[in-house]
Amino acid sequence: DTEVTQTPKHLVMGMTNKKSLKCEQHMGHRAMYWYKQKAKKPPELMFVYSYEKLSINESVPSRFSPECPNSSLLNLHLHALQPEDSALYLCASRPGLQGNEQFFGPGTRLTVL
Amino acid sequence: AQSVTQLGSHVSVSEGALVLLRCNYSSSVPPYLFWYVQYPNQGLQLLLKYTSAATLVKGINGFEAEFKKSETSFHLTKPSAHMSDAAEYFCAVSDISDSWGKLQFGAGTQVVVTP
Numbered sequence: 001d002t003e004v005t006q007t008p009k010h011l012v013m014g015m016t017n018k019k020s021l022k023c024e025q026h027m028g029h030r031a032m033y034w035y036k037q038k039a040k041k042p043p044e045l046m047f048v049y050s051y052e053k054l055s056i057n058e059s060v061p062s063r064f065s066p067e068c069p070n071s072s073l074l075n076l077h078l079h080a081l082q083p084e085d086s087a088l089y090l091c092a093s094r095p096g097l098q099g100n101e102q103f104f105g106p107g108t109r110l111t112v113l
Numbered sequence: 114a115q116s117v118t119q120l121g122s123h124v125s126v127s128e129g130a131l132v133l134l135r136c137n138y139s140s141s142v143p144p145y146l147f148w149y150v151q152y153p154n155q156g157l158q159l160l161l162k163y164t165s166a167a168t169l170v171k172g173i174n175g176f177e178a179e180f181k182k183s184e185t186s187f188h189l190t191k192p193s194a195h196m197s198d199a200a201e202y203f204c205a206v207s208d209i210s211d212s213w214g215k216l217q218f219g220a221g222t223q224v225v226v227t228p
Contacts, residue, residue, distance in 0.1 A: 004156075031214060042203055042218035043157070056213055090156055094214050101147055102216060104156035 004105035012111045021108045023074040023091030032074045035090040081112045119219035132191040134222050136204030144206040146187040151201045199226045
């Protein structure tokens with residue numbers, strides 16, 4: 001299995017809803033990433049997990065809450081989002097060694113009403 | 114801080130013509146360099162990478178890139194464009210000293226292929 005999967009593919013939520021995005025990889029990668037991508041822009045890093053520990057939080061608002069239950073799974077819990085949070089959310093994973101590329105999932109298209 | 118510049122946010126090429134996408138980085142120490150492609154409503158797919166081995170790197174789908182330290186560049190080329198090459202292309206760098214492998218992306222170049 002050489003891919004990163006993300007569910008759901010699309011998500012529409014209201015500003016008072018609570019929802020979660022899921023990312024899974026079975027490549028044995030120990031680093032996992034969440035990105036936010038707005039239209040016509042490059043991905044912006046949100047969080048980095050290394051060996052299931054949160055290593056980097058790029059000053060992301062607390063309405064986004066990441067979780068790494070095990071080495072294969074990464075969640076992003078969403079609560080009280082704003083319309084400007086609407087974007088494509090990408091997950092990526094990487095082998096631990098330096099110089100290796102990140103493998104990206106297909107993304108979740110989030111719309112906040 | 115590391116920065117990446119992609120010259121040209123939008124490139125239009127004829128089918129069969131050369132594709133040339135430019136990428137320059139800012140650091141004095143050569144970083145790891147990557148080219149990714151993104152098709153509409155999809156994730157990013159790696160085309161190729163440079164990690165201090167051969168300066169001419171061959172990737173998937175007929176793409177290649179040449180690392181030029183003197184010019185701090187890593188331009189992407191394909192000799193003959195195909196309609197399926199229409200996509201967004203991102204150049205990205207990662208500091209060799211960064212154990213998290215964080216990527217700094219360029220702004221991206223939209224490639225349009227005309228018949």
